[in-house]
Amino acid sequence: MKDFIFHNPDKVYFGKNQIKYLPEELLKLGKRVLFVYGGGSIKKSGLYDTINELLKTNGLEVFELAGVEPNPRHSTVNKGAEICKKENIDIVLAVGGGSTIDCSKAIAATTLIESGDVWELVSNNVWVTKALPVAVVLTNAATGSEMDAWAVISNMNTNEKIGLGGNALIPKVAFENPELSFSLSAYQTACGAFDIFNHVLDNYYFAGEATFDMILEFQEAVMRAVVKWAPIAMKEPDNYEARANLMWASSMALNTVLDAGTVHDCACHAMEHELSAYYDITHGHGLAIITPRWLEYILNERTAPAIYRLGVMVFGIEESLDEILGAKKTIKAISDFCFNTLGLKSNLSDLGIDDKYFKEMAEHACFGSIITGPENLTSSDIEAVYKMCL
Amino acid sequence: MKDFIFHNPDKVYFGKNQIKYLPEELLKLGKRVLFVYGGGSIKKSGLYDTINELLKTNGLEVFELAGVEPNPRHSTVNKGAEICKKENIDIVLAVGGGSTIDCSKAIAATTLIESGDVWELVSNNVWVTKALPVAVVLTNAATGSEMDAWAVISNMNTNEKIGLGGNALIPKVAFENPELSFSLSAYQTACGAFDIFNHVLDNYYFAGEATFDMILEFQEAVMRAVVKWAPIAMKEPDNYEARANLMWASSMALNTVLDAGTVHDCACHAMEHELSAYYDITHGHGLAIITPRWLEYILNERTAPAIYRLGVMVFGIEESLDEILGAKKTIKAISDFCFNTLGLKSNLSDLGIDDKYFKEMAEHACFGSIITGPENLTSSDIEAVYKMCL
Structure with a gap:
């Protein structure tokens, strides 16, 4: 039997009535939030409005990165990191499925490197030990990214899709409401x-x-x-x-x-x-x-x-x-x-x-x-x- | 299905060759350690010496509380808390089974209350949110105390054995080497x-x-x-x-x-x-x-x-x-x-x-x-x- 380390500090709120705890958990991590999402589905479902209202009425300042691709691009990550640097973001909040979460994790890591280029981390196979805190509102059951230490990023210029790993990428908190996946x-x-x-x-x-x-x-x-x-x-x-x-x-x-x-x-x-x-x-x-x-x-x-x-x-x-x-x-x-x-x-x-x-x-x-x-x-x-x- | 929160930040090193990471993990939490144990079995097995040497050669200062009872007494907890207050202890290190761990957790909580009496917490059914960090070296497979939020303390004056709970009681790190249970x-x-x-x-x-x-x-x-x-x-x-x-x-x-x-x-x-x-x-x-x-x-x-x-x-x-x-x-x-x-x-x-x-x-x-x-x-x-x- 192999020796192992078991460690997963991610705090998961699971169920129908948990989203109300989102502001309280985010406020433990900071005040300035980058709200990351993909296509328009969270606008159609009303989740976008719900979260915006929850955050703003609780004194959080919200910035946005929309349009994360299904296989998230390194260029999108870099764009997110640029916003984080410029706006002095404290927390990256992913609202979506695996792609949005992976993109958010990569943004969280890329913000803290000088070049602001995620491909520097990916191509050098860096194990990420420093990143902004990531929080998640999950809308799709699939990748496990809501509780793991990985993000997979695609570079369409070079036809590469590669995993970026590191303990610092494990989300600090995740909200899992199965109802949010009804629309899949x-x-x-x-x-x-x-x-x-x-x-x-x-x-x-x-x-x-x-x-x-x-x-x-x-x-x-x-x-x-x-x-x-x-x-x-x-x-x-x-x-x-x-x-x-x-x-x-x-x-x-x-x-x-x-x-x-x-x-x-x-x-x-x-x-x-x-x-x-x-x-x-x-x-x-x-x-x-x-x-x-x-x-x-x-x-x-x-x-x-x-x-x-x-x-x-x-x-x-x-x-x-x-x-x-x-x-x-x-x-x-x-x-x-x-x-x-x-x-x-x-x-x-x-x-x-x-x-x-x-x-x-x-x-x-x-x-x-x-x-x-x-x-x-x-x-x-x-x-x-x-x-x-x- | 009930809503729930899943959260267990305890970091477990499991296996034969993990104890070498103990000093590194303790140094993340502080320098002054209260080493808590039960009877003489860890002296007989050599574990007592191994740990003492590991800690001291890595610059940790070690204080001791020996003789924790199989059903740990509130009086022993109070004695431990007194040492922690007096010696300005940073970390409570439990080396043993469930009783020693429970006692250590209760010491960690009691140190941070003014009365220094664990029974104040227990009898008022306080949910513990502040405690010194607890680390564990496990020698017995039984109570699960190495990863849970509970400590059970006995007051033999009143014939009471009652659980004390709280997220702050979850150990920060636990070392589980199955070989340490061979002598049971x-x-x-x-x-x-x-x-x-x-x-x-x-x-x-x-x-x-x-x-x-x-x-x-x-x-x-x-x-x-x-x-x-x-x-x-x-x-x-x-x-x-x-x-x-x-x-x-x-x-x-x-x-x-x-x-x-x-x-x-x-x-x-x-x-x-x-x-x-x-x-x-x-x-x-x-x-x-x-x-x-x-x-x-x-x-x-x-x-x-x-x-x-x-x-x-x-x-x-x-x-x-x-x-x-x-x-x-x-x-x-x-x-x-x-x-x-x-x-x-x-x-x-x-x-x-x-x-x-x-x-x-x-x-x-x-x-x-x-x-x-x-x-x-x-x-x-x-x-x-x-x-x-x-």
Whole structure:
């Protein structure tokens, strides 16, 4: 069992009636707030007005950065950091889903470096130890960014989408009201759900060292929750139980509870980031296309027992099969979940992607070296997985 | 589903090679340390010397409070607070199990009140918002005090054992090395294990509102871990996997992960605290005697489905029984676990306890009102449960 550090100081207010505590929590952190959001959905829903009123009537000064992209751009981050420097901002408040939160975290870090260019941090793989405090009002269950130490930023000039990490990026406080996700479309819900599922898979015990039984079982419980509640949320968008289960699954998947004593790999994430960087597709959809192919690619006698166990525990596949057969049934069950239950298109070609950049993307994905995991992947392995996705 | 706040800023270093980070973490909190411990076991094991050397060679100034009792006394807390005031202590460092940690937390709070008397806080049911920082080196898997917001203090003058709570009591940092629990006896291991089991039971969904499936399944996973690993740790005291699973189960049981959206009741704890207050018995043993009787007492058509589910999920009891019968089998399985597997004596009379104070204890346990839970308990209910334990 690996030694580990468990630390997540993020304070989460979860539920219907919690937003009233937002001003009180922000006032602990400062007075001048950069309110960061994406498209117009929070204006349509009334959330924009609610938050503005809450902040202003409680003596907070509000500045704004609107228009964060679904795969947030380094240029948007830099624009936000410029506002923070100029206006002497104390707190970055993200109102939205993963992209808005990631952008806000990156702004919080970039404000405190002289160049004001986030790409300096990203390209040098800096572990961020200083940043403005970030607060979150979550509207989408997906990335887990509301409780984790990561932000993924895209540079469309160079076709790069890269993670920026650091303890200073963990939000200080997050408000999670499942009702705020009622307005998500079935497609957005599906993509978010599979992002959560895949985050758990990143910690799953495929062929690594022994870990805690209970943590393995926690992981399976979160995956089962996604498999159970995602289709319900798609069919009944205002089903509170379904939205609440997905939202809390999103946070649990990446708040280090499921990491304890495990090996954290993220092969699928690394491969998907290239798809989003080159083609700006929705992250969760890219993951859904890649994951079953990746599992098929790494399936062997060493990895089969864990893959099969996942099938038994999460998809109710019968026990006592031959392990390779059981693992194959598991992969089929994951495919069915992605492409039937969640209704996501199953091939890259369906999204207008061909093999033109696969070689280049594969090199990027492994930074010219390997992606570690239950089976380490070289760039030619990664290219092979991309081809299986066509 | 209930709204909730999830917040636990405690930083845990878990594993074999973590204690080297102790000085670095303490230096973030100050320089003057009150080193609190219980009996001589940490001297015998060498831990006392290791820690002293680590602290002193890193420029920390060490003061000492030794001899914390298994049910820590208010007088010992007051003595510790006096040292803290006199010596201008920055940090209270608990090295030991739940009693030492509880005592240290109470010292940390009492130092900052003028009277210097912990009983002022306890008897007025004060929610502690100011305390010195507490750090922990854990040697026993049991109370969860290493990650929770509570301390239980006994006043032997008045036969009272009462919890003191507050966010300021959550330790700032905890070091959990499973090897430090190798020296525990089988009896100590058994008592600690059942304390953990019961903490999870306190959050279990007996008859309350719906909660997250995944949280219910997390609870069952932790209980399964206790049921699996406790007997192994008893037979093989230096089995690292067994000790690690129990230690992390102890922390997970009370660090709020298992609380999310649930109703937290603690009927058995309330009833047991009276046993310890009047007879100074080991807490986990008292819980083991009370728990199956309490379940029997509250068993009815409303509570049976959840009790039965617990039996299926944790003890592998067959499904498709009549619910009352299934619940009865579950209670029998818990009794067998306590009194056969863990080898604990099953009756209060075995511990020399008779019914002399039951009426008085029952009044204390419910503070002259009721204990809330899946079935609320009046003092006469509590007295009846005590009598079942004779």
